[in-house]
Amino acid sequence: MNTSIKAVCSACGSTETRLSRWRSHDERTRHPGMYPFRCGACGQRFLAPASGHAARRTWPVAVAGIAALLVLAIVAAIFFAVFPQHDTADEPAAAAVTAPSLEAARQGDLDAQFRIARATLLAPERSKEATREAVEWLRRAAEGGHTGAMIHLGKLYKTGVGTPQNYELAARWLAKAAHAGDADGMVEFGRLHRGGIGVEQDSVAAYAWFNRAAAHMHMEGVQERDSIAIKLSPEELKRAQAMSLHEDAPADGEGEDGPTTKAKLVVPPPQPGNGR
Template sequence: MMPVIAGALLAAAVLPARAETPPDIAPPATERGVKTVSPEVANAVDALKQGEPARAAAFLRTAAENGDPAAQALLGQLYADGNGVERDLFEAGRWLRAAAANGEPTGAYALATLTDDGTLTPPGMDPANREARDSEATRLYLAAANHGSVPGQIETGLRYVRGVGTAQNLTEAARWFGEAADAGSPDAQFNLGALHASGALNDGTPDHATARTWFTRAAELGHADAQYNLGLIAAQGLGGPVDNAVAAKWFKRAADQGVADAQSGLAYLTYQGLGVQKDEAKAAELYAKAADQGHLVAQNRLARLYVMGRGVEADMAEAWKWHSLSTRAGFEDKELDARFAKHLTADDRATGDARVAQWLDGRAAR
């Protein structure tokens, strides 16, 4: 059994609003080009790289007071994090708002995320007014996007998809994802692929050819979900012929990054010998990796392998463990139910139940 395409999964921007060490400053882009970083900001960035945030803050404070937007953005982030200065959300908001008002994209993006998560509240706004907060955060993400912030462009696209702080507009979402995708963001490339694969941009009719193009760009940059989706497109022959060898290639890349769906998909191909050499032991190993992540199909298939002794030594207690885990999560297998009713001993059931409890305890502790 192959899972369905993750066409509606959208990846959020990967750059954090706050980091233990703020990233190098990317000055605001303008129609005339990119502004030059001031000596104070350059010195502050060097100080941060050397692990001297207090010295960085001293450089930034003077430049920020003199109206340097990049200094204002970075100083605001230092105050938000308490990095080199005592944490002070009032000062953080003051400087980030100044940076955003001056068109600094990193400041606008940081302010948007801090507004979105409730850390900062705009002056005069009721902190409990979620609708107003969503609207303000969306405005700030859009401001960051308009000034060239790639994570701002991605978040703006996501908010247009979900209708958060603005009316839902999939065309606008695609436009902003496209801006970030052209800047080389694999998350944005994946999101565009997901929109096309879901049919969101074509009156509900999936466009797998265009989706494949965007997924390929993201996958080649290491995006695991894009790699999985390419495997699924090839395995299911979506928009073209079935190609199990291509499916196996992309499933393996995603599986190596820990994607449970890809591990299960590759296990299926490996067990059947489709597109790759048949290897029941390797298939069992892959199913086990996915099963340990809670993948219900993999748990069911692994239970069957333990019952049959295919790729693993037959072990009814282990089979019962994985069958119990999958069925308690809602996965039905009447054939296995009948098999266990007829052949499972009391000792095997007790051992399997103990292993279930141990697995659940381990899962809870992760």
């Protein structure tokens, strides 16, 4: 796959994007003409048509790209039908969702809270007040146990996009998602350990979290695990693999004094619901 292919991040509008890996063969076949990208600014993974070198591909690829754009147009039409936009410029972006969705969110529906937050953050005309409201919806959904909201909130705190940067809170929310059994949360929490962001830098713990995500068939977890494995000594690798299976330390982000430096590393079963 050509790494010079670029795209614009659908979450923050940044062009600092890079190609990601397909999570499965099924995902790839269901999105012809599309490519997976990872944003370097906000960490968001998204699918989009590519630019740059892709423009010089042969006509079959161009036809596939046109088909993908038509699919995107249909998806966009459905999205705006579900979340109708308003012309009033001073209304908060959260008003873009339907009244039933907003009422459901107010009644404690975690999925509705997460959808409202996502729709608000993706709205290009959002105001600072609307962004604060979106972060609050994410916080409420995360506190209710929605792992998608935990991950999104953790990424916001990590990048400082939409809310002041706070590595401790980023580690806390990503830790909760990881320990709840969310494979995306495991990958993101492993990245914090790899970089020493919000937690002590620990390549062994990073490998263990990536290994757990790989056990859930998360292909980015596989890639990250194999990438860091070559940097570990045989003794460290053995210890990391043991940590992936055994509960031998307090959970990161679960202690009374905030994030700890070791991990509670037992692979839990996948959690139904609370997905993104």
